[in-house]
Amino acid sequence: MFENLKIALIGEGSWATAIVKILQQNIKNIIWVIRDADMALQIKETGHNPLYISDIEINTNIVTLVQTVKEAISQANVILVVLPAAFIESSMEGITEDDFKNKFIFSATKGMIPSCHKTVCSFFNENFNVPFNQLGFISGPSHAEEVALERLTFLTILSSNIEMAAKMGEMFNCRYIRTIISDDIIGAEYVTSLKNVMAIAAGVSHGLGYGDNYLSVLVSNAIREIQSFLNIIFPAERDLLKYVYLGDLLVTCYSQFSRNRNLGTMIGKGYTVKSAQLEMNMIAEGYYTAKSIMEICREKNIEMPITQAMYRILYERYSPSVEMKLLTDKLK
Numbered sequence: 001m002f003e004n005l006k007i008a009l010i011g012e013g014s015w016a017t018a019i020v021k022i023l024q025q026n027i028k029n030i031i032w033v034i035r036d037a038d039m040a041l042q043i044k045e046t047g048h049n050p051l052y053i054s055d056i057e058i059n060t061n062i063v064t065l066v067q068t069v070k071e072a073i074s075q076a077n078v079i080l081v082v083l084p085a086a087f088i089e090s091s092m093e094g095i096t097e098d099d100f101k102n103k104f105i106f107s108a109t110k111g112m113i114p115s116c117h118k119t120v121c122s123f124f125n126e127n128f129n130v131p132f133n134q135l136g137f138i139s140g141p142s143h144a145e146e147v148a149l150e151r152l153t154f155l156t157i158l159s160s161n162i163e164m165a166a167k168m169g170e171m172f173n174c175r176y177i178r179t180i181i182s183d184d185i186i187g188a189e190y191v192t193s194l195k196n197v198m199a200i201a202a203g204v205s206h207g208l209g210y211g212d213n214y215l216s217v218l219v220s221n222a223i224r225e226i227q228s229f230l231n232i233i234f235p236a237e238r239d240l241l242k243y244v245y246l247g248d249l250l251v252t253c254y255s256q257f258s259r260n261r262n263l264g265t266m267i268g269k270g271y272t273v274k275s276a277q278l279e280m281n282m283i284a285e286g287y288y289t290a291k292s293i294m295e296i297c298r299e300k301n302i303e304m305p306i307t308q309a310m311y312r313i314l315y316e317r318y319s320p321s322v323e324m325k326l327l328t329d330k331l332k
Contacts, residue, residue, distance in 0.1 A: 005171075006031060008072035010091065011082030012039070013282075014052045015108060018144035019082060020063060021056045025174050030063045031072045040065045053148045070095060078104045078168075080138075084283040085111030085120060085193075097128040104164055106136040106157075110192040110248075111285035117292035119189035133161040136168060137185045139192050139244050141251035143258070150176040156244035158185045186234050188244050191226055194293065194307070195249040196286030198222035199260035201306050201327075202253035204313065204320050206261070207268020214328075218306070219253050221331050225304050229293075232302055260286040267313065268320050290314050305330045 006029045009016060016032075023030055034040040042050045043065060047058045066072050069091055073079055079100075083091055088109065107120040116123065121135045136159035147153055155172055159165040160183050169179035182188065201222070202215055210218075226249070227240055240246055252258045263284040266276035277287070294311045297304055309327045312318040 005029065005078060006076040007171075008076035008079045009033065009082060010069055010072065010079065011108075012036075012049070012052065013082070013084075014144035015142075016082035017049045017052045017056050017058075018142075018147040019080065019108065020058055021148065022172055022174060022177055024059045024062045026171050028062055031075050032063050032065050033067070033069055033072045034065045035067055037067070040067070053144060056148050070099065073099050073103070076103065078106065080106050080108060081120065082108045084288075085109050085285060086114050086283065086288050088120060088123065089113055089115055092128075095128070097130070100124070100128050100130050100134075102134075104134050104136065104161075105130055106138055106159075106168060107189075108138040109285075110139070110189075110196060112189075112193050112289050112292040114288050114292060117295050119186055119193065121185050121189060132185070133159075133164075135159065135185065136161070136165055137189055138168070138172075139188050139248060141243060141248040143251065143255055145257045147176070152176050152178070154243055154247070155179045156182050156188065156242075158182045158188050158244075160185065182244065184236060184238050184244075187230060187236055187238050190230060190234060191240070191245045192248050193285065193289045194226050194229065195222075195252045196260040196284065197290045197293065197307050197310050198226070198249060198286075199252040199258050200264035200267075200284070200286045200290070200310050200314070203258075203261040203264020203266075204268040204310075205264075205324060207265040207270075208321055208324055209268075210324070215253070217331050219249065222253070222306055223249060224332075225306050229302060229304060232300060233296065260284045263287065264310075268324075273314055273317075286310070287314055 008031045010033045048054045105124055109120050113123045124130045139156050142153050157165045157169045157179055165181040172179050259282050263276055290311045293307050309323045313320050313323050
């Protein structure tokens with residue numbers, strides 16, 4: 001079914017590695033950008049990513065490793081972007097809109113481009129003139145660690161091009177992955193970016209000693225805050241109770257695998273933001289998203305108590321305990 005399909009995968013981390021695991025079951029030609037020569041050599045020799053989820057087996061007969069984004073794009077007709085949002089713009093240096101001509105781009109990144117405060121699909125549309133019918137978004141709830149363990153995971157494939165979304169869904173479907181399709185690309189991108197900020201708040205509350213009773217109230221307010229934001233920024237008919245929205249928020253706020261929750265927990269326990277980031281050695285997208293959303297809130301005069309509290313903690317060095325007490329008075 002996918003004999004003529006060539007997929008370029010841009011990203012080296014946990015989720016990118018998990019996606020390789022999934023796709024190599026259905027796709028026979030995957031081009032994976034691994035910029036570090038030593039890392040590429042280890043993958044070729046051992047069939048494992050030495051840095052991320054190293055127990056995943058990589059079929060090097062199917063997966064071709066290249067060092068540059070341009071080389072990968074030139075060989076593929078579908079591009080999967082699985083980079084932290086903060087690194088996407090720099091990773092596309094030297095790439096022109098001609099490089100993306102007649103190619104489909106699917107983002108699996110849950111964050112916003114820091115320099116312009118755009119979602120990833122909007123960034124490719126506005127900066128490279130990629131039409132929205134050639135853009136898509138892949139969302140969970142889907143922690144890479146559980147995919148590696150082959151625990152049943154549900155994904156949503158989003159695109160205005162429903163035919164391409166369905167085809168992408170078929171590429172991902174396997175014994176432990178189920179997919180549905182949707183066309184709410186921008187809405188889902190905003191929700192899955194914002195849920196990372198909410199997860200930092202959940203972590204801060206946990207680190208400060210607040211319990212599950214409090215967290216349930218915080219998360220209830222988080223979904224309402226997200227809904228209010230969407231009603232202003234990108235209103236549409238959508239059911240936020242669907243798993244692509246609420247499910248992703250819940251798993252990110254509660255899971256032990258959530259790097260955003262873990263960042264918040266460390267901050268709540270007394271780490272500085274910088275020291276927590278250094279110790280984690282992984283990107284928590286909510287750190288960058290908080291700043292982007294704050295810029296939008298200032299421009300549109302939107303009130304978002306949880307997001308604003310996290311921004312003050314993350315960027316203005318406000319006391320986590322004081323901010324959470326002030327936030328608590330605003331919860332309903």
